[in-house]
Amino acid sequence: MPPGLTEEQWEVLKRDGALYLPGLIRGDELRRLQESVSALRRDLPYGYVYGTEYSRTTPKKQEAAPPVDPLQVMPVFDSGFMDPVFHEFLAKPEIHDGFERILGKDFVLDNTIVHTVRLGTKRLPFHKDAHGLALAVVLLDKCGWDNGGTSFAPATHINSPPPSYCMEDVRARPSAEGQTVGAAGDVYILCVDAWHGRAANIGPGDTSKLMLHVNSRTNFRAPAWFRRFAPEEVARARAKLPPHARHLLEWSHEETQQRQQELAALGAVKRWAVNRGEGCHSLLRSFVHFLLYANRRDLADARGKTLPGYTSAPMFQTFSFAPYWRALKLKLVLRRLLASAIYAVPGGKALISMARARGFAR
Numbered sequence: 001m002p003p004g005l006t007e008e009q010w011e012v013l014k015r016d017g018a019l020y021l022p023g024l025i026r027g028d029e030l031r032r033l034q035e036s037v038s039a040l041r042r043d044l045p046y047g048y049v050y051g052t053e054y055s056r057t058t059p060k061k062q063e064a065a066p067p068v069d070p071l072q073v074m075p076v077f078d079s080g081f082m083d084p085v086f087h088e089f090l091a092k093p094e095i096h097d098g099f100e101r102i103l104g105k106d107f108v109l110d111n112t113i114v115h116t117v118r119l120g121t122k123r124l125p126f127h128k129d130a131h132g133l134a135l136a137v138v139l140l141d142k143c144g145w146d147n148g149g150t151s152f153a154p155a156t157h158i159n160s161p162p163p164s165y166c167m168e169d170v171r172a173r174p175s176a177e178g179q180t181v182g183a184a185g186d187v188y189i190l191c192v193d194a195w196h197g198r199a200a201n202i203g204p205g206d207t208s209k210l211m212l213h214v215n216s217r218t219n220f221r222a223p224a225w226f227r228r229f230a231p232e233e234v235a236r237a238r239a240k241l242p243p244h245a246r247h248l249l250e251w252s253h254e255e256t257q258q259r260q261q262e263l264a265a266l267g268a269v270k271r272w273a274v275n276r277g278e279g280c281h282s283l284l285r286s287f288v289h290f291l292l293y294a295n296r297r298d299l300a301d302a303r304g305k306t307l308p309g310y311t312s313a314p315m316f317q318t319f320s321f322a323p324y325w326r327a328l329k330l331k332l333v334l335r336r337l338l339a340s341a342i343y344a345v346p347g348g349k350a351l352i353s354m355a356r357a358r359g360f361a362r
C-alpha cells in the first residue's frame, strides 16, 4: 500500500481527533469531482429525504426544496454507487491510512454522502456518533468560517462523555472550536467520537461537502449498501478500487451471521456496552464501553475478531477514567436524569415537549 500520513500528521490526528489535509485533491481530479457533483445535482437537485438513510430504509428522492433547517442538507446517499469518482477518495493513501489509524485495519464503508448546507442554515448541535466510526470531509466548494462546515471540539475524542452532559448548550459555539474551512479539494479526517456538529451557514452562499463515513466491522451490523445494491453492482464498484481499499466494499451474508453469533456470545454487560453503530447518548453505556473496550493492546489489528472500534491502541495507552468524569457538569447530569425519569412516566413525553416549547428545558 502507498505511504499515507506522516508521523507528524498522525500526531495531530491523535491529539486533536481531527486532521486538515489542504489541497489533497486538486487539478484534473478536482475538476472531475466537481463535474460529477454537478451531474448528481442535475438528477437529484434536492437530494434524498433526510432521515430515510439513517432509519436504514431505501432513500426516497426529495421532490422539492425542503425547509432550511439544520437537518435538511439535501443528502445524496451512496453517491459512490452512482459515480465511482465518489468512492475513489476512500483509497487515497492519506485518507485510507487516517481511517486505519483511528479504527484499525478492520473497517468497511458506511456511506459516501454529498450534501449541501444552504445559506441561512443554523448550527447542528454538538454530538458524538457511535464509537468505531470515522469520517473524511472533502470540501466541494470554498468554505469559510460559519459557512456550513463540520464543526468539532478538538481533543474531545478520548475519554469524553456525550456533550449534552458537559455543555450547557450543545447548539452554542464552545470556547475552542474547529471548523472544516478551506478551499475546494481540501480534506479533513475526523474521529467522530469527538464532539462535533455543523457550523451555521451565514454566507456568502450554499456550500457542499462529500462525507466519507467508515465503520468498524465490529459494529456488528451489515452496512446499508449491502442490502441496497445487488452483489454484481457491489462487485463492480469494488473492482474499481485499488487492491488496498477493496475491503471497504466486502461484506457477505456469512459475515452478518458470524457477527450476530459473536454478539450473542458476549456476556450481558459487554453486549450492552459494545458498539452497534448507533449514536452515543448514554453516559453510563459510553463509560462502560471505554472501560471494557479501550486501551487493549490486542486491538492493534481487529481483522476477523470480535472487537470494538478504536483499534489504534496508542490512542488509549494513557487511558485513565478521571477525564471522563471531570468533563461532566453535575447540574446537566441531574437535569438529564430528571428528564429521563419524567419521560418514562405516562404523559411525561408531552410534558417535556411543553417545557421545551416554553423554554424551561432543552
Ligand SMILES: O=C(O)CCC(=O)C(=O)O
Pocket (backbone or CB within 6 Å): 073, 124, 129, 148, 149, 150, 151, 192, 196, 197, 198
Ligand atoms: O453535516 C456536517 O457537517 C456534520 C455531520 C455530522 O455531524 C455527522 O455526520 O455526524
